[in-house]
Amino acid sequence: MRLLLEIFRTALGTLRQNKMRSALTMLGVTIGVGSVITMVSLGMGARVQVKEQIEGLGTNMLFVFSGTTTSGGARTGTGSAFTLTVDDAHAIARECPDVAMTSYGKRETNQVIFGNQNWNTVVSGVTPEYQLIRNWPMKEGTFFDERDMERAATVCVLGSKVAENLFVRGEDPLGETIIIKNVPFRVIGIMSPRGAIAGGGGGDQDDQIFIPYTTAEWKIIGSVLPGYVGIIYASAVNSESIGDAEEQIKTLLRQRHNIQHDQPDDFVIMNLLDIAAMREQMGTILTYLLGSIASVSLIVGGIGIMNIMLVSVTERTREIGIRMAVGAKQRDIMVQFLVESVVLSCIGGVIGLCIGVISTEVVSLVGRWPVFISPLVVLIAFSFAVIVGIVFGLYPANKASKLNPIEALRYE
Amino acid sequence: MRGKDLIVLENVTKVYRMGEVETHALSNVSLRIASGESLAAMGPSGAGKSTFMNILGCLDRPTNGIYLLEGREVSRLSRDELADIRNNKIGFVFQNFNLLPRVTALGNVELPLLYKGVSHKIRKKRAEEVLSSVGLKGKELHTPGRLSGGEQQRVAIARAIINNPSLILADEPTGNLDSKSAAGIMGIFVELNKQGITVILVTHETDIAAYARRKIVFKDGRIVEDTARARIGVLGGGAKL
Numbered sequence: 001m002r003l004l005l006e007i008f009r010t011a012l013g014t015l016r017q018n019k020m021r022s023a024l025t026m027l028g029v030t031i032g033v034g035s036v037i038t039m040v041s042l043g044m045g046a047r048v049q050v051k052e053q054i055e056g057l058g059t060n061m062l063f064v065f066s067g068t069t070t071s072g073g074a075r076t077g078t079g080s081a082f083t084l085t086v087d088d089a090h091a092i093a094r095e096c097p098d099v100a101m102t103s104y105g106k107r108e109t110n111q112v113i114f115g116n117q118n119w120n121t122v123v124s125g126v127t128p129e130y131q132l133i134r135n136w137p138m139k140e141g142t143f144f145d146e147r148d149m150e151r152a153a154t155v156c157v158l159g160s161k162v163a164e165n166l167f168v169r170g171e172d173p174l175g176e177t178i179i180i181k182n183v184p185f186r187v188i189g190i191m192s193p194r195g196a197i198a199g200g201g202g203g204d205q206d207d208q209i210f211i212p213y214t215t216a217e218w219k220i221i222g223s224v225l226p227g228y229v230g231i232i233y234a235s236a237v238n239s240e241s242i243g244d245a246e247e248q249i250k251t252l253l254r255q256r257h258n259i260q261h262d263q264p265d266d267f268v269i270m271n272l273l274d275i276a277a278m279r280e281q282m283g284t285i286l287t288y289l290l291g292s293i294a295s296v297s298l299i300v301g302g303i304g305i306m307n308i309m310l311v312s313v314t315e316r317t318r319e320i321g322i323r324m325a326v327g328a329k330q331r332d333i334m335v336q337f338l339v340e341s342v343v344l345s346c347i348g349g350v351i352g353l354c355i356g357v358i359s360t361e362v363v364s365l366v367g368r369w370p371v372f373i374s375p376l377v378v379l380i381a382f383s384f385a386v387i388v389g390i391v392f393g394l395y396p397a398n399k400a401s402k403l404n405p406i407e408a409l410r411y412e
Numbered sequence: 413m414r415g416k417d418l419i420v421l422e423n424v425t426k427v428y429r430m431g432e433v434e435t436h437a438l439s440n441v442s443l444r445i446a447s448g449e450s451l452a453a454m455g456p457s458g459a460g461k462s463t464f465m466n467i468l469g470c471l472d473r474p475t476n477g478i479y480l481l482e483g484r485e486v487s488r489l490s491r492d493e494l495a496d497i498r499n500n501k502i503g504f505v506f507q508n509f510n511l512l513p514r515v516t517a518l519g520n521v522e523l524p525l526l527y528k529g530v531s532h533k534i535r536k537k538r539a540e541e542v543l544s545s546v547g548l549k550g551k552e553l554h555t556p557g558r559l560s561g562g563e564q565q566r567v568a569i570a571r572a573i574i575n576n577p578s579l580i581l582a583d584e585p586t587g588n589l590d591s592k593s594a595a596g597i598m599g600i601f602v603e604l605n606k607q608g609i610t611v612i613l614v615t616h617e618t619d620i621a622a623y624a625r626r627k628i629v630f631k632d633g634r635i636v637e638d639t640a641r642a643r644i645g646v647l648g649g650g651a652k653l
Binding site for chain 2: 006014017
């Protein structure tokens with residue numbers, strides 16, 4: 001132990017004698033560790049952001065899509081057939097104990113007009129419960145209510161993005177009239193912005209207009225199949241019961257749709273946890289990808305260490321000979337060189353750690369990119385640097401210890 | 413200890429193989445060296461002096477034959493066991509000093525004790541003692557570059573004796589020194605020999621060899637002459653230089 005400390009001191013001394021070279025050798029590891037930390041923090045930041053966004057939407061939400069039909073083994077895709085009805089939605093709310101509330105809707109892409117502005121967006125016919133299920137606050141005005149539903153009122157609530165694009169001159173949209181498919185609608189509310197989440201009901205959530213379901217069915221979207229809906233929204237009583245709720249909905253719908261045991265579902269249930277998991281997985285893949293690219297630079301740094309250590313062994317052949325002549329065993333020489341390369345990689349690693357954390361913060365500030373610096377990643381990156389020092393120091397150290405003392409002493 | 417055989421060589425042969433060519437650096441060398449003796453090995457270059465010294469110094473192993481050091485057969489030991497013997501029994505002094513250039517005199521002298529596992533404190537104390545015994549008190553923290561040739565060789569001697577060796581092997585110890593420094597160095601060897609340490613000099617200078625009581629001459633890997641000076645005495649005997 002004491003001897004190791006001694007060797008450690010000797011190693012530091014040797015490295016100090018060749019400051020420039022030591023610094024350049026360390027640089028490889030420094031860049032490697034720094035980039036691993038930065039890249040992984042960026043990747044993990046993206047993952048955490050997605051997770052937070054989705055959790056903000058409410059993890060107790062379930063979507064039931066009109067299902068796929070299978071014809072001759074070719075599945076046609078979610079929503080390609082209308083299999084869900086308004087009655088299904090009511091039945092789910094009524095009969096599934098773990099379901100708190102349901103809503104349902106139909107959507108269509110339409111051109112909407114205000115004055116001389118127009119905008120292509122999604123028109124969603126939903127019930128008033130939709131806003132509660134999504135737990136989506138208003139920015140201005142109110143969401144439509146049951147009475148608007150009953151009388152199929154031509155009122156609408158704008159997503160924040162639609163409001164921005166139609167009311168370009170900064171007019172107050174509330175009370176204004178917009179035209180959807182030649183039908184005038186009065187704007188009664190604007191939703192707060194939520195951001196785009198793919199898979200969370202499709203597209204940019206803020207780029208849509210909500211109108212009462214009844215209005216949509218009778219005046220806008222129309223349907224050859226009245227009473228059939230595209231999607232049912234349901235909320236579980238809490239986020240723990242989401243699995244049970246999903247199971248109950250599934251059982252109920254299979255029963256209501258008279259689906260035999262060997263037949264597949266004619267609907268698809270998705271919950272935000274699934275979607276969150278999917279997105280998180282993508283984030284994880286991104287993290288691994290970035291991390292492995294950065295690791296390559298760490299390995300290149302290790303090769304740099306090996307290179308310099310090999311040069312050092314050659315340069316110090318006589319020193320090795322002297323040490324052997326006065327009684328250094330092979331292990332002593334080996335340890336001496338190994339400690340040198342590990343010290344190099346450790347110091348490089350610590351500097352890289354600082355640089356990694358700083359550059360992560362800089363990227364997050366300048367690039368407005370979410371980051372997450374995990375202590376575990378910092379630890380792993382640093383241990384990886386130490387391992388690189390050992391692995392790439394091993395060969396030169398072994399080479400040094402195998403030198404013939406006579407030839408080493410004679411070396412000029 | 414004096415009078416007992418420190419070194420026994422029996423039919424020691426060293427063969428170097430360079431591809432197809434075999435070179436007999438030493439052929440059937442047999443020799444006994446008593447403890448406390450002083451011996452000079454002479455001969456032209458390529459005669460086998462260096463090989464002789466490498467084998468005695470446990471830096472190399474003979475191809476054939478027996479080498480007993482203090483009664484122990486050392487010719488078949490492993491590298492690490494030989495390192496141990498070099499550490500404990502043998503002190504080397506080389507023509508070109510072979511000091512670590514960036515390490516202080518003290519650090520150089522401590523080196524054998526470092527590999528013996530002696531604590532820092534004791535090492536430092538012992539190294540200071542030894543340095544002062546070779547007349548380098550006050551120069552402990554000088555690196556070799558700041559010392560004269562004679563002083564560097566004194567550091568090397570201090571390093572050789574710090575571990576109380578039975579044997580000092582000096583390979584042309586004065587080859588890089590002016591005659592005045594050389595005399596000083598030889599004086600130290602004389603003193604060490606008086607204390608009972610066996611001193612073996614490898615040299616081609618007859619006046620240096622004259623410090624030794626016994627002289628052997630190598631030629632073509634064999635000892636062709638082995639003469640002891642009639643006068644029983646210690647290394648040097650008188651002020652020769």
